[in-house]
Amino acid sequence: MNAPSQSDPRLEQAAVTDESLLAAHEKVLGRRPDDQGHYRLLPLNLLFVFAGLIFFSGTYLNLYSGHFNPAIYNEHAKPHTGAAEAVAVDPVALGKKIFTGTCQTCHQITGLGLPGAIPPLAGSEWVMGPEERVIRAVMYGVQGAIKVKGADFSSAMPPNGKVPGSGFNLSDDKIAAVLTYVRQEWGNTGGPITTEQVAAIHAKEGEHKQWTSEELLKIQ
Amino acid sequence: MSPAPANAEVTAVDTTGRWPLLLLLVSAIKWLVLSGVLALIASIQLIQPSFLADCVVFTHGRTVALTETAFIYGWGANAGLAIALWVLGRLGGAPLRALNWAVVGTIFWNLSVLLGLVGIATGDATGVGLLQMPRYVQPVMLVAYGAIGVAGVLAWLGRRHECTFAAQWYAVAALFLFPWIFSAAQVTLFWLPVRGVLQAVAGGWFAQGAWTLWLAPLGLAGAYFVVPKVTGRTLPSYDFAPHAFWCLLVLGAVTGGRHLIGGPVPAWIASLAIVACSLLLFHYFVVFINLRGAFGAGGTALKLVAFGLGAYVLGGLVDAITAFRGVALVTQFTHVDTAQEQLALYGGFSMMIFGAIYYAVPRLTGQSWASAALVRGHAMLAMLGVTALVVSLTVAGWIQGHELLDAKVTFADIASHTRFWLLLAVAAQAVLLLGNLLLLVNFCWSACRACCPAEPADSVAFRQPAAMEAPAS
Numbered sequence: 223m224n225a226p227s228q229s230d231p232r233l234e235q236a237a238v239t240d241e242s243l244l245a246a247h248e249k250v251l252g253r254r255p256d257d258q259g260h261y262r263l264l265p266l267n268l269l270f271v272f273a274g275l276i277f278f279s280g281t282y283l284n285l286y287s288g289h290f291n292p293a294i295y296n297e298h299a300k301p302h303t304g305a306a307e308a309v310a311v312d313p314v315a316l317g318k319k320i321f322t323g324t325c326q327t328c329h330q331i332t333g334l335g336l337p338g339a340i341p342p343l344a345g346s347e348w349v350m351g352p353e354e355r356v357i358r359a360v361m362y363g364v365q366g367a368i369k370v371k372g373a374d375f376s377s378a379m380p381p382n383g384k385v386p387g388s389g390f391n392l393s394d395d396k397i398a399a400v401l402t403y404v405r406q407e408w409g410n411t412g413g414p415i416t417t418e419q420v421a422a423i424h425a426k427e428g429e430h431k432q433w434t435s436e437e438l439l440k441i442q
Numbered sequence: 443m444s445p446a447p448a449n450a451e452v453t454a455v456d457t458t459g460r461w462p463l464l465l466l467l468v469s470a471i472k473w474l475v476l477s478g479v480l481a482l483i484a485s486i487q488l489i490q491p492s493f494l495a496d497c498v499v500f501t502h503g504r505t506v507a508l509t510e511t512a513f514i515y516g517w518g519a520n521a522g523l524a525i526a527l528w529v530l531g532r533l534g535g536a537p538l539r540a541l542n543w544a545v546v547g548t549i550f551w552n553l554s555v556l557l558g559l560v561g562i563a564t565g566d567a568t569g570v571g572l573l574q575m576p577r578y579v580q581p582v583m584l585v586a587y588g589a590i591g592v593a594g595v596l597a598w599l600g601r602r603h604e605c606t607f608a609a610q611w612y613a614v615a616a617l618f619l620f621p622w623i624f625s626a627a628q629v630t631l632f633w634l635p636v637r638g639v640l641q642a643v644a645g646g647w648f649a650q651g652a653w654t655l656w657l658a659p660l661g662l663a664g665a666y667f668v669v670p671k672v673t674g675r676t677l678p679s680y681d682f683a684p685h686a687f688w689c690l691l692v693l694g695a696v697t698g699g700r701h702l703i704g705g706p707v708p709a710w711i712a713s714l715a716i717v718a719c720s721l722l723l724f725h726y727f728v729v730f731i732n733l734r735g736a737f738g739a740g741g742t743a744l745k746l747v748a749f750g751l752g753a754y755v756l757g758g759l760v761d762a763i764t765a766f767r768g769v770a771l772v773t774q775f776t777h778v779d780t781a782q783e784q785l786a787l788y789g790g791f792s793m794m795i796f797g798a799i800y801y802a803v804p805r806l807t808g809q810s811w812a813s814a815a816l817v818r819g820h821a822m823l824a825m826l827g828v829t830a831l832v833v834s835l836t837v838a839g840w841i842q843g844h845e846l847l848d849a850k851v852t853f854a855d856i857a858s859h860t861r862f863w864l865l866l867a868v869a870a871q872a873v874l875l876l877g878n879l880l881l882l883v884n885f886c887w888s889a890c891r892a893c894c895p896a897e898p899a900d901s902v903a904f905r906q907p908a909a910m911e912a913p914a915s
Contacts, residue, residue, distance in 0.1 A: 231742040231818050231821070232817060233904070234742070235672070235905045236672065236904075237907060238671060238674045238907050238909065238910035239907045239908070241603065242908075244603050248605035251684070278720060288713075291710075
């Protein structure tokens with residue numbers, strides 16, 4: 223039998239027994255609180271390493287985590303500031319919606335009105351006529367007799383804008399939208415009407431009462 | 443059976459656990475050699491694409507999947523479990539129980555691996571990295587793993603000593619964590635598959651978890667046991683070992699998202715993984731401080747552990763660096779990824795396990811290894827092979843990564859520029875295979891000698907170990 227030798231690669235000699243290995247290491251762990259009851263501090267270099275790693279990690283996550291938003295795939299994306307961007311609305315689409323809810327009951331989906339009771343909008347000289355008149359008619363309403371496409375009507379049109387007695391309180395941009403819609407639907411050829419035009423008349427007339435057709439005809 | 447040796451260094455744990463643990467180890471080494479052959483074929487195909495290309499079983503995609511599966515589930519699992527059970531038994535202080543379960547589990551595990559390899563070769567692979575075995579063998583493996591693990595859990599629960607040691611923590615953690623990640627990955631990827639990019643997230647989580655939560659702890663269990671046993675000194679700064687342990691367990695699996703950089707996943711998954719890779723440096727740092735006694739002391743077994751420790755720590759450092767998006771831009775999906783994997787699995791895990799095997803087998807057989815030349819030869823070839831493999835693949839991958847970003851360079855040019863380094867990688871695989879053959883021969887020879895009732899005349903005698911002195915406080 224050969225003499226035991228540490229350098230023999232056939233057998234790596236053990237220096238210590240299992241039990242003493244366990245006991246010695248347990249003693250290292252067990253002595254952590256010292257006699258005064260203070261806990262042993264981390265060695266300074268380990269403390270610096272760990273603190274540095276945590277600082278770096280926090281900064282990195284703050285910069286590149288996309289604020290943990292599942293919809294952000296680009297780590298450089300900036301989070302939204304909260305204010306929603308204004309989206310341009312198609313006035314014809316908005317006008318159609320307002321027409322359906324406000325005007326269609328009387329003037330009908332065809333824009334033809336009811337013969338003898340409600341004047342038509344399709345092909346109407348009032349609708350396609352001067353903007354000054356049609357804006358006033360829709361915003362403040364019309365009462366008394368009115369002649370449309372050669373036929374006489376006597377029903378009243380209620381005020382629709384944000385004016386006294388209005389049943390709908392449509393804002394100026396909604397008045398502009400519904401007029402723009404009506405002036406291009408059913409083969410009508412009137413140009414679009416802007417919110418500024420409506421606002422100017424609203425400011426000029428203030429709390430005007432319903433118009434009559436004679437008053438409107440005086441306005442050019 | 444040889445009579446129980448009078449020496450305190452060969453305990454009842456070793457004599458009762460001899461054959462079950464040697465069965466695990468011989469299975470492991472057999473798969474290691476097979477995986478080496480497959481790895482050699484796969485690496486030759488990188489420089490000679492027509493090599494075996496007509497044979498559907500050995501097309502490149504399949505040889506890579508076969509290599510990986512044989513290595514992880516054949517070599518890694520068997521060898522790691524053998525070392526974990528042995529360490530738990532030794533430190534538990536009582537003979538291992540439920541070893542008949544372990545034997546049955548070993549047989550079924552290895553039959554499953556064989557069936558899995560046949561399944562991959564015939565086209566049943568799943569296509570998820572590290573889980574390529576066909577889904578029909580995976581539940582069997584889970585049950586077989588449980589049967590093997592029972593012995594370890596019983597050794598932990600029935601330990602004779604109140605106190606515990608770091609090697610036990612890592613071994614028990616690995617025993618429990620693998621069934622968790624393995625079953626969770628199976629459910630989320632195969633049985634009730636999650637949808638869309640979540641599959642990539644689950645796959646990445648498993649692939650990283652198999653390394654950080656399973657193989658790395660198994661290797662560390664061996665290293666933490668062998669180093670103080672051989673050096674005879676308590677580990678320096680051992681009071682930080684629990685921090686390092688929990689650091690690995692908490693952060694380990696989170697690092698999976700680093701493979702998804704640039705992928706169609708929310709930015710925070712990759713960012714969190716990058717941060718976890720950096721924070722894990724604390725774990726590597728403490729492990730290095732604890733086990734630094736392995737450098738410059740002891741014999742071949744300890745040298746292998748020291749090499750493994752160096753590779754393990756270096757691997758962690760490289761992991762933290764290449765995780766950054768700026769670096770990953772170059773290294774991701776190149777040979778650098780493969781180099782990193784080899785550095786961790788071969789350089790880190792396997793070397794620590796080799797060291798533990800060289801330390802453990804003489805205790806299990808009750809006598810020294812059969813041949814000193816084969817031990818030396820294997821250790822030298824393994825260190826040389828791993829170094830050459832990792833260096834050559836890193837250089838090849840770095841060239842490849844830079845040239846892939848340049849639209850003017852064609853694929854053919856990249857292939858010719860990396861050719862020399864890939865040739866070197868083939869040579870490294872051949873060296874590793876040769877070394878592992880030496881291990882297989884030496885292991886079988888030593889195991890056969892243990893069957894003979896008479897102790898061979900040239901066996902080295904065990905020296906009586908002393909009591910470890912507690913450090914002066």
